[in-house]
Amino acid sequence: MKQKIAVLGPGSWGTALAKVLAENGHDVRLWGHEPSQLEEINTKHTNSRYLKEVILPESLKGEADLETCIQDVDAILFVVPTKAIRTVARQVVSKLTNRPMIIHASKGLEQGTHKRISEVLLEEISENKRKDVVVLSGPSHAEEVAVKDITTITAACTNLEAAEYVQKLFMNSYFRIYTNDDVIGVETGAALKNIIALGSGAIHGLGYGDNAKAAIMTRGLAEISRLGVAMGANPMTFIGLSGLGDLIVTCTSVHSRNWRAGDLLGRGHKLDEVLENMGMIVEGVSTTKAAVELARELKVEMPITETIYGVLYENEDVKKAAKNIMLRNSKSEKEF
Ligand SMILES: NC(=O)c1ccc[n+]([C@@H]2O[C@H](COP(=O)([O-])OP(=O)(O)OC[C@H]3O[C@@H](n4cnc5c(N)ncnc54)[C@H](O)[C@@H]3O)[C@@H](O)[C@H]2O)c1
Ligand SMILES: O=P(O)(O)OC[C@H](O)CO
DSSP: OOOEEEEEOOSHHHHHHHHHHHHTTOEEEEEOSOHHHHHHHHHTSOBTTTBTTOOOOTTOEEESOHHHHHTTOSEEEEOSOHHHHHHHHHHHHTTOOSOOEEEEOOOOBOTTTOOBHHHHHHHHSOGGGOSOEEEEESSOOHHHHTTTOOEEEEEEOSSHHHHHHHHHHHOSSSEEEEEESOHHHHHHHHHHHHHHHHHHHHHHHTTOOHHHHHHHHHHHHHHHHHHHHHTTOOGGGGGSIIIIIHHHHHHHOTTOHHHHHHHHHHTTOOHHHHHHHHOSOOHHHHHHHHHHHHHHHHTOOOHHHHHHHHHHHSOOOHHHHHHHHHTSOOOOTTOO
16 A cells, blocks of 8 residues: 655665655655755756666655655654664654654664664654654665665564564565564664674775685674674574675675775775765764674673774774784684
8 A cells, every 4th residue: 555654864775765665656755954965856856976877766755844754654764874863763753743653774873872773763752653663674785776686675573563564665576575573683783794894894905805704704793693692682683684694795795885994994094084985874883882882791702893993993903903803812613
């Protein structure tokens, strides 16, 4: 059934997801705070800063006024960077007139609180103002979804009916959605893979080969799972789309902003310079800080994440860091 949907965040991912929804016949409005970008979406049907050469459906409307955008919608999809989730949720809650389904497709952990995004949304949008909160996550670069390349991702909610509602909204011949009830596992896999992608890019930038890439992905998955399980996740979720699947795509694709940022760091560029040139969100940088703090608090060993933290926040030399991690005390692969 045709649904009215507000998409908040007209960056690469918000635009690609809004395009899928509009192509599926839904009434979609895309909200952002850059008037010229919304004007471009409405007149030229493009969003050239984020998705070059992609033509958007004419039915997809850009909307500058948040209140108008969320008026009477069946669902609201949050796709702003993690650092903006709480602020945007607060803006939304004061303007809600009905009880929409809340969906989010962002990947990260909140700075300071270390909360998952769905936790922030549940905290800010009280139950009487919304239906469930559903997480959308998996191996999916916006650039490929926007040209209808085949993609599979996960819709997660403890209420499977809500996850199935979201599955139906998005499913089509190039975009396949699976459901999952392990929200913690799906969100932690999504957030933490960006840290490992930074490392995988750095390894490439330093000139190491495929063995090193396989090593960081495999041992990275081990530490993602360790922290995720300590947070309450089902370990099996980490070999699914939102875990291993997303780790593979982010650690191997040139589309990945996290991988590209890591590659530049490996080549000796400074973090500030890398982030300035990227022009889009690189979630792994702030997630590294939140993950290290959380791992220390929960007493979970995360040597790769700690090493990347040293490079990002303590000015450690990336070349030396790569050597040092290889020379840590020997251990068994079976130690979880
Ligand atoms: N790009 C992808 O392929 C992809 C895929 C899956 C998930 N994600 C996740 O989606 C989230 C968004 O990523 P993206 O790639 O679209 O980022 P982006 O940098 O391309 O775009 C971010 C958008 O959010 C807007 N924004 C930022 N702060 C805002 C605020 N306070 N209020 C309103 N709008 C604000 C920006 O104007 C921009 O339109 C991230 O968490 C990312 O990890 C991205
Ligand atoms: O471009 P990245 O590194 O933010 O990754 C995008 C998506 O999360 C890949 O699934």
